[in-house]
Amino acid sequence: ATVPGLLAGLFYVGVTHQYAAQHEQLLLRRLGSGYAVVLVLAALACASPAMCSSDILGPLAMTSLLLWYSSSLPALVEAFRGRTTPRIHAPLAATTLCNAMLWLTYGLAESDAYVCTAQAYGVLMALAQLVMLRALSSAQEATA
Numbered sequence: 001a002t003v004p005g006l007l008a009g010l011f012y013v014g015v016t017h018q019y020a021a022q023h024e025q026l027l028l029r030r031l032g033s034g035y036a037v038v039l040v041l042a043a044l045a046c047a048s049p050a051m052c053s054s055d056i057l058g059p060l061a062m063t064s065l066l067l068w069y070s071s072s073l074p075a076l077v078e079a080f081r082g083r084t085t086p087r088i089h090a091p092l093a094a095t096t097l098c099n100a101m102l103w104l105t106y107g108l109a110e111s112d113a114y115v116c117t118a119q120a121y122g123v124l125m126a127l128a129q130l131v132m133l134r135a136l137s138s139a140q141e142a143t144a
Helices: 005-018 022-047 054-070 075-080 090-110 113-143
Strands: none
Touching: 005 022, 022 113, 054 113, 075 113, 090 113
């Protein structure tokens, strides 16, 4: 189920890299390298049935999700400082909110702390984006 998301993510990163400024391309390559390390560690952990456990894969998956959900932080900081939201994409934030809420519900049902931690953070980040969009659009309407 996650392969389509992985492929879409790789496509988006590839397109973004192509049009990004040089310093942003360097950042994307560094982040991509970090994700590659996480994936290699997960593959190595699963190479041995004894190591392929939630105690090893849980923190790796949680870390990658926390990094992914944190990707919206620069846009939130820019929106807060500049009082404008051109880098916050409402449909993506709403979709992220729905996705994180569903996974959080699953994590709660399974009593999985790794899933709950990452998804609760995802819910907070998506809500922060939507609240920022609403607050700044209301402020802009009031001044217009």
